[in-house]
Amino acid sequence: MLLRWYIILGVLAAFTIAADHTLFKTCEKVGVCQRLRNTTANELFKIENLKPTTAGNVTNTWQLSRGTDKFTLTIELLNNAKVRFQLKEEGSKRYELKDVLDENQPQPIKVKVEPSQDEKKTTITPDPSTKEQHSIVIYKEPLKVAFLYNEKELVVLDSTNLVMEYKNGKFDEKDVEIKDIGFNVIFSDALKLYGLHHHAYNLELPDTSDMEPFRLRNSDTANFEANSPMALYGSVPVIYGHSNSSTTGIFLHNAAEQWVDIRYTKDGSPSAHFMVDSGSFDLFVMLGPNIENVVQQFTDLTGKAQMPQLWTLGYHQCRWSYFTREEVLGVVKNMNEGGFPLDAIWLDIDYTDGKKYFTWSDKFTGTDGKGVETMLETLKGKNKKLVTIIDPHIKVDEKYPVYKEGKDGNYFVKEKDGKKDFVGECWPGNSSYVDFLNPAARTYYANHYSDREFHQGYPEVLAGIWNDMNEPSVFDPHHEWTMPFDNKHKSTNDGEAEIEHRDIHNIYGFLHTMSTHEGLMKRDNNATRPFILTRSHFAGSQRYAAMWTGDNTPDWDHLKNSYSECMLSNLVGLVFCGADIPGFFKTVPKPTDQFVYRAYQAGIWLPFFRGHASNDTESREPYSYGGKPRDLIRNAIKMRYRHIPTWYQLFYEHTQTGAPVIRPLFYEFPGEIEHNDHIMIGRGILARPVFDEDVKEVTVHLPGKDEKWYRIDGNSVQAYNGDQEVTINVEKGESPAFYRGGSIIVTRDRDVMSTEDGKRLPVTVYVNLNKDLKATGKLYNDDGVSFEYKNNKKLYVKLSFTEEHMLQVEPIGEQKHDGLEVVIEKIVVNDWNRTHVSTHHQADVGGNFLSHINIIHALRNNENKMIYKLRR
Numbered sequence: 001m002l003l004r005w006y007i008i009l010g011v012l013a014a015f016t017i018a019a020d021h022t023l024f025k026t027c028e029k030v031g032v033c034q035r036l037r038n039t040t041a042n043e044l045f046k047i048e049n050l051k052p053t054t055a056g057n058v059t060n061t062w063q064l065s066r067g068t069d070k071f072t073l074t075i076e077l078l079n080n081a082k083v084r085f086q087l088k089e090e091g092s093k094r095y096e097l098k099d100v101l102d103e104n105q106p107q108p109i110k111v112k113v114e115p116s117q118d119e120k121k122t123t124i125t126p127d128p129s130t131k132e133q134h135s136i137v138i139y140k141e142p143l144k145v146a147f148l149y150n151e152k153e154l155v156v157l158d159s160t161n162l163v164m165e166y167k168n169g170k171f172d173e174k175d176v177e178i179k180d181i182g183f184n185v186i187f188s189d190a191l192k193l194y195g196l197h198h199h200a201y202n203l204e205l206p207d208t209s210d211m212e213p214f215r216l217r218n219s220d221t222a223n224f225e226a227n228s229p230m231a232l233y234g235s236v237p238v239i240y241g242h243s244n245s246s247t248t249g250i251f252l253h254n255a256a257e258q259w260v261d262i263r264y265t266k267d268g269s270p271s272a273h274f275m276v277d278s279g280s281f282d283l284f285v286m287l288g289p290n291i292e293n294v295v296q297q298f299t300d301l302t303g304k305a306q307m308p309q310l311w312t313l314g315y316h317q318c319r320w321s322y323f324t325r326e327e328v329l330g331v332v333k334n335m336n337e338g339g340f341p342l343d344a345i346w347l348d349i350d351y352t353d354g355k356k357y358f359t360w361s362d363k364f365t366g367t368d369g370k371g372v373e374t375m376l377e378t379l380k381g382k383n384k385k386l387v388t389i390i391d392p393h394i395k396v397d398e399k400y401p402v403y404k405e406g407k408d409g410n411y412f413v414k415e416k417d418g419k420k421d422f423v424g425e426c427w428p429g430n431s432s433y434v435d436f437l438n439p440a441a442r443t444y445y446a447n448h449y450s451d452r453e454f455h456q457g458y459p460e461v462l463a464g465i466w467n468d469m470n471e472p473s474v475f476d477p478h479h480e481w482t483m484p485f486d487n488k489h490k491s492t493n494d495g496e497a498e499i500e501h502r503d504i505h506n507i508y509g510f511l512h513t514m515s516t517h518e519g520l521m522k523r524d525n526n527a528t529r530p531f532i533l534t535r536s537h538f539a540g541s542q543r544y545a546a547m548w549t550g551d552n553t554p555d556w557d558h559l560k561n562s563y564s565e566c567m568l569s570n571l572v573g574l575v576f577c578g579a580d581i582p583g584f585f586k587t588v589p590k591p592t593d594q595f596v597y598r599a600y601q602a603g604i605w606l607p608f609f610r611g612h613a614s615n616d617t618e619s620r621e622p623y624s625y626g627g628k629p630r631d632l633i634r635n636a637i638k639m640r641y642r643h644i645p646t647w648y649q650l651f652y653e654h655t656q657t658g659a660p661v662i663r664p665l666f667y668e669f670p671g672e673i674e675h676n677d678h679i680m681i682g683r684g685i686l687a688r689p690v691f692d693e694d695v696k697e698v699t700v701h702l703p704g705k706d707e708k709w710y711r712i713d714g715n716s717v718q719a720y721n722g723d724q725e726v727t728i729n730v731e732k733g734e735s736p737a738f739y740r741g742g743s744i745i746v747t748r749d750r751d752v753m754s755t756e757d758g759k760r761l762p763v764t765v766y767v768n769l770n771k772d773l774k775a776t777g778k779l780y781n782d783d784g785v786s787f788e789y790k791n792n793k794k795l796y797v798k799l800s801f802t803e804e805h806m807l808q809v810e811p812i813g814e815q816k817h818d819g820l821e822v823v824i825e826k827i828v829v830n831d832w833n834r835t836h837v838s839t840h841h842q843a844d845v846g847g848n849f850l851s852h853i854n855i856i857h858a859l860r861n862n863e864n865k866m867i868y869k870l871r872r
Ligand SMILES: *[C@@H]1O[C@H](CO)[C@@H](O)[C@H](O)[C@H]1NC(C)=O
Pocket: 027, 028, 033, 034, 035, 037, 038, 209, 210
């Protein structure tokens, strides 16, 4: 939910509402961008000594100079083809980021450092015992650092645009402290660059010669535009360079504002020019050599998401706002009567008592004070969860205990002087902002999630928390709708507030979710997987929260962008991504029914699936539509629920390998770029929803010369060969989706009204034969709630279909199945070599017809495998 309704109200008559550019600065209006954009460094860096020196335990440090200025460069080779590059001024006073990297960090590997005979360069190669393939060459003068894999140069940092300035200066006639960092990275082997999440843009980064640079500065960009480099709510300073032969990546471990220009040249080797406002120059280079490796390398550094609770994968219904408990129960009733599955209902700010978080309005508590409890009890009986919003701003009100405690404990962000609490305007009016950089402040806020008055004794129903407005959003146009960059934070409770907001701006939301995560873990005795949705995010946010693309507009361009936004977030670890359906804002005229059902059809294939709308819009719940649109919306939601077992298994894969849950085609098929309207769910499902008004047909790009694809959204399955474009008629509301030959997809083909209802029902196994008439897949299940899966309380099996027409089920790793049940009720073999591939085959064991296969029973009774021969 957004700020600035008062501005929006003023322009309600507009057809679509564009972001007001005057409220957000262009490059020329921001010091670092203005200083660094079109300039090349006039003094170049050089290395003083080719032999590295040792500083503490860090062995590979070089002395650098630029004129009379001195610097130190540290380069560490890390395992799994990663490198860490850090450049500092002598006696650096720059803020060094904490909290972002995963706690399990790789140690530097053993290397050999060899200056060349001619003294022009030095080479760092891994010790052969490490089995690593990446190496570095540092050129002396001017400084250039080349990053190689298997002796091939893939990434280069030269000194053309290398800038490190830390000095007093002037900008806009004001005295300012300049802390600029500028550098240029060339991706020598790449065709296309991807990254700089979060922008509403295509996946491929464009050349920015004729446009603004991409800006990373977490912002509450109300009415954000589609196809724009304007800053949005989150920042992940990562770029991947991709070609048919390799993929590499860089990650700037820095949470200050950044601007990035992209250049493509005729002979390849695209480059990125970073212009960074403050913080340290701490760069990780990931040398792939392919996209799976790079994604894994990045999640080695920033961590993986934990398993989500099962219910979080279902459909969520939200609106700003459901104002009373009767309204909440009414929505649940209407969904139920309309036959629309639903797992969670969401409450926006108006459930609180005067926007004081952790409290309830009397519209919910009722006169007897028992209203919330009875509402939660009713939701529980219907297998629905509740998610409520908790923002980071705290109403300034001495009578509000959360405020009083924060003020007395010194837990709020300070003004420039480091002493006075900063007060900014937000939903409650004057507010202070929790200083989440301070661990004690995180704990103070976290503890309130355990307040009995808040969860009312039903933490298992009030099962999720929505952290919004955490860029942080402040209703103040003078600082681009956030707090002044010279506000001060504390990094420890005893210390002074001396860390400038500008150094940590982009992780404020990340730190907010860290606190909420701590709070939910505490509330639930570490026994339940927290569910948190955050608007602002940073690299590593996946460890604490799911995210969504923010306050979007219900139009075709935003809908199309949502696919690129979430596919990109998935490539940078933030796997639990979704976009508001059909879109948040009011538009005049309202979105057509056709748009709405298309938005649902697209939304089911994004990991997080929520309907949401602003407070001035018409009713946008699924039951608000009639006739065919209503049926198409219902069918879409059911398609989602059928595939819950597959979504769940893909999330488990992510926890193990860091692999994205959804992917662009090029993740599976290198070089298949620029298909931003195609999406893959795991390796086995391809969807190509409709993103245009009134189209009769769509063109689907089915990749892979030897691939087979089975269309699944029609009444009967149809097989296609890969490596072709097929035209599919969508006039009746079809939304094309395919299973890939060679995959086995597990579904639950039962009508259920929530994931909880479906949890113990049997599954169907779709065996999709490839050209060799084989297929494999995986099935995962656990209790859906706890962390016991980490103690192997789970079912995890490989399914394979062999030439002998057998379905073989083998456990993967150690596992204890106590209390779990997984039953296969049907096996469907999609076989391209038959005229009617939709023939259903039943499992047949030793001549005995089986209607169900209880996998766990079978695994218990066979040592390691179970084999079912199928009749063909
Ligand atoms: C830099 O060059 C672009 C054109 O490439 C121009 O539009 C811009 O005004 C220049 N300066 C800055 C600070 O962006």
